[in-house]
Amino acid sequence: xxxxxxxxxxxxxxxxxxxxxxxxxxxxxxxxxxxxxxxxxxxxxxxxxxxxxxxxxxxxxxxxxxxxxxxxxxxxxxxxxxxxxxxxxxxxxxxxxxxxxxxxxxxxxxxxxxxxxxxxxxxxxxxxxxxxxxxxxxxxxxxxxxxxxxxxxxxxxxxxxxxxxxxxxxxxxxxxxxxxxxxxxxxxxxxxxxxxxxxxxxxxxxxxxxxxxxxxxxxxxxxxxxxxxxxxxxxxxxxxxxxxxxxxxxxxxxxxxxxxxxx
Amino acid sequence: xxxxxxxxxxxxxxxxxxxxxxxxxxxxxxxxxxxxxxxxxxxxxxxxxxxxxxxxxxxxxxxxxxxxxxxxxxxxxxxxxxxxxxxxxxxxxxxxxxxxxxxxxxxxxxxxxxxxxxxxxxxxxxxxxxxxxxxxxxxxxxxxxxxxxxxxxxxxxxxxxxxxxxxxxxxxxxxxxxxxxxxxxxxxxxxxxxxxxxxxxxxxxxxxxxxxxxxxxxxxxxxxxxxxxxxxxxxxxxxxxxxxxxxxxxxxxxxxxxxxxxxxxxxxxxxxx
Numbered sequence: 001x002x003x004x005x006x007x008x009x010x011x012x013x014x015x016x017x018x019x020x021x022x023x024x025x026x027x028x029x030x031x032x033x034x035x036x037x038x039x040x041x042x043x044x045x046x047x048x049x050x051x052x053x054x055x056x057x058x059x060x061x062x063x064x065x066x067x068x069x070x071x072x073x074x075x076x077x078x079x080x081x082x083x084x085x086x087x088x089x090x091x092x093x094x095x096x097x098x099x100x101x102x103x104x105x106x107x108x109x110x111x112x113x114x115x116x117x118x119x120x121x122x123x124x125x126x127x128x129x130x131x132x133x134x135x136x137x138x139x140x141x142x143x144x145x146x147x148x149x150x151x152x153x154x155x156x157x158x159x160x161x162x163x164x165x166x167x168x169x170x171x172x173x174x175x176x177x178x179x180x181x182x183x184x185x186x187x188x189x190x191x192x193x194x195x196x197x198x199x200x201x202x203x204x205x206x207x208x209x210x211x212x213x214x215x216x217x218x219x220x221x222x223x224x225x226x227x228x229x230x231x232x233x234x235x236x237x238x239x240x241x242x243x244x245x246x247x248x249x250x251x252x253x254x255x256x257x258x259x260x261x262x263x
Numbered sequence: 264x265x266x267x268x269x270x271x272x273x274x275x276x277x278x279x280x281x282x283x284x285x286x287x288x289x290x291x292x293x294x295x296x297x298x299x300x301x302x303x304x305x306x307x308x309x310x311x312x313x314x315x316x317x318x319x320x321x322x323x324x325x326x327x328x329x330x331x332x333x334x335x336x337x338x339x340x341x342x343x344x345x346x347x348x349x350x351x352x353x354x355x356x357x358x359x360x361x362x363x364x365x366x367x368x369x370x371x372x373x374x375x376x377x378x379x380x381x382x383x384x385x386x387x388x389x390x391x392x393x394x395x396x397x398x399x400x401x402x403x404x405x406x407x408x409x410x411x412x413x414x415x416x417x418x419x420x421x422x423x424x425x426x427x428x429x430x431x432x433x434x435x436x437x438x439x440x441x442x443x444x445x446x447x448x449x450x451x452x453x454x455x456x457x458x459x460x461x462x463x464x465x466x467x468x469x470x471x472x473x474x475x476x477x478x479x480x481x482x483x484x485x486x487x488x489x490x491x492x493x494x495x496x497x498x499x500x501x502x503x504x505x506x507x508x509x510x511x512x513x514x515x516x517x518x519x520x521x522x523x524x525x526x527x528x529x530x531x532x533x534x535x536x
Contacts, residue, residue: 061427061430063427082433083433086431089425089428093427094425094428095423097300098420098423098481099479100424100480104420104481107417108417108420108421108432111421
């Protein structure tokens with residue numbers, strides 16, 4: 001019985017990390033991280049600065065080598081799963097000097113390694129429009145990206161991932177350098193968006209009301225402190241494990257205190 | 264008026280010069296918008312200066328600058344790309360070291376090997392001396408560079424805008440990196456006879472910068488940059504012919520004039536094309 005349950009669980013698991021270790025320079029950025037994310041889940045990745053959120057995303061995206069343990073994406077090594085992942089990196093890694101239009105950025109999701117500049121425009125335009133409709137930015141299709149607000153720009157990058165038809169969307173620091181309104185805006189989008197079975201991982205510092213927006217939360221402080229339903233796993237102990245002595249700041253954000261407040 | 268415009272064409276050397284200047288103008292101003300948006304001006308300058316020792320050795324063995332063009336530029340691009348990627352002292356510092364040491368090595372080699380090179384021509388260009396063979400080489404390089412940019416335009420743009428996203432998408436970013444360095448290096452080496460080692464940077468950066476001031480999208484900025492590049496080259500050549508001025512510096516100054524004009528137009532008129 002146990003075996004059957006285990007097998008059926010593995011069939012739906014899209015990202016499986018088993019004791020994954022990643023080293024950046026001389027530092028152990030991820031140490032023995034174990035979790036399993038099922039297909040179609042919306043997952044918040046939380047933890048302190050330097051806790052390994054970006055490193056985990058880089059490992060999933062196949063950008064950094066895994067020194068010990070294993071990390072499988074759809075049963076494959078991350079290097080072989082490239083193309084089925086859309087990665088929205090931290091803003092600093094994007095060169096916004098280029099005066100690109102919204103359409104051009106979304107179209108990047110459709111560029112293949114072997115595709116040259118000669119593919120069907122009609123099909124491409126349809127996919128771009130669909131993705132932009134999905135994030136509510138169709139009217140800004142020809143707008144210059146430098147004229148967009150921080151929240152709108154994040155939406156464009158999400159649309160790029162949707163156009164790509166990637167199975168996994170990784171949003172690293174989607175909420176940095178955007179105001180509170182824009183954060184709320186992106187959160188609502190993530191809640192409402194038709195992900196069509198896609199799995200989405202978002203790194204965030206905000207551990208408020210995660211249970212309303214996400215299916216799962218992955219608590220990371222170099223190792224996996226907890227993984228599961230936000231209303232269950234964000235206990236005071238887990239928060240203390242993540243944030244150490246600063247956990248006082250978050251003590252009113254535990255599930256218990258939320259329910260107390262609601263009472 | 265038409266007579267004045269056609270007068271230079273009675274001389275074969277002027278026809279050769281105009282064709283070479285146009286080809287250089289197209290190549291450099293096509294890559295300029297990529298270079299300025301990726302802040303690669305210093306890198307381009309280093310590429311130009313790093314050619315000096317290769318030219319010195321090549322000339323010593325009896326090759327002309329045109330014959331050396333393609334192999335020299337590929338060598339420089341791969342070498343610079345490799346050093347920058349694999350050294351951990353910072354891109355700017357690596358480029359600075361290569362820039363100055365190669366330039367110094369070039370001068371020392373010219374002295375040791377006792378090769379006959381007109382340094383002024385090499386530094387500031389001497390387009391009027393180009394042979395038919397040189398024209399053929401420069402035009403072929405131009406066709407090659409333009410074709411590669413057209414074929415790989417979208418991949419190059421994706422890589423330039425979001426290298427991490429492009430890598431995760433599965434694009435071969437190593438290939439794209441070296442491809443761009445090589446076509447940039449080819450354009451620079453091909454233009455050495457037109458504007459010289461020192462002024463080649465002006466033809467790469469100034470038309471692109473002027474174009475960025477008056478345009479709103481990247482694709483438009485490329486077309487406008489090419490228009491400014493050709494205008495600077497050809498007008499500079501005409502002025503140098505009629506006013507008896509050195510051709511390379513005159514082309515650079517025309518480009519600067521266009522930039523100043525665009526600067527004021529962009530200040531006065533907020534709407535861009």
